[in-house]
Amino acid sequence: TQLLEQSPQFLSIQEGENLTVYCNSSSVFSSLQWYRQEPGEGPVLLVTVVTGGEVKKLKRLTFQFGDARKDSSLHITAAQPGDTGLYLCAGPGGTSYGKLTFGQGTILTVHP
């Protein structure tokens, strides 16, 4: 089974600060997805990265897929309280086609 490790597990920052969340693996992934989950709700897809070295931007969020496709990062600029949530990376895992394996997540809290 391909494992995804996310760091940090918890992140508590003030509004306006920048932050980076990491998603690492010893295995190569054909693609990685990032989701955000708010309390009481299900995860919502933010982005899918497919090509090694790819950078995608979603407003203040910048996603990068490592050149070797073993890692990914999510950078948030000028964090806002609305960014608070659980951030999950996910990638193809195991031998079952279509099975996604999730990292353990990063719980982000942005204080006003």
Place this chain on the structure above:
Amino acid sequence: DTAVSQTPKYLVTQMGNDKSIKCEQNLGHDTMYWYKQDSKKFLKIMFSYNNKELIINETVPNRFSPKSPDKAHLNLHINSLELGDSAVYFCASSQVQGYNSPLHFGNGTRLTVT
């Protein structure tokens, strides 16, 4: 109009009982899933159905039995509930079965077994 809806949202029951969770998606997707999220927020796949056919069946106790009457519905029945079954169960769907097909999740069913 909710895309993936689960019922109930909360379920509190005693050990040994049998309970069901229902899920419906109105997105026209072919594939549906059940995921379990534990107290540490770790999300793990349990089952996947593609057009009513069971595709993925992870190492889940056979007390858990999914059923898909049609491709828009996926239910989960749990027999003889145990304390360790307490978790949030998420239903999800994707347009096709494939790694790049994004998952659309419901809002979860929080199961508490006492």
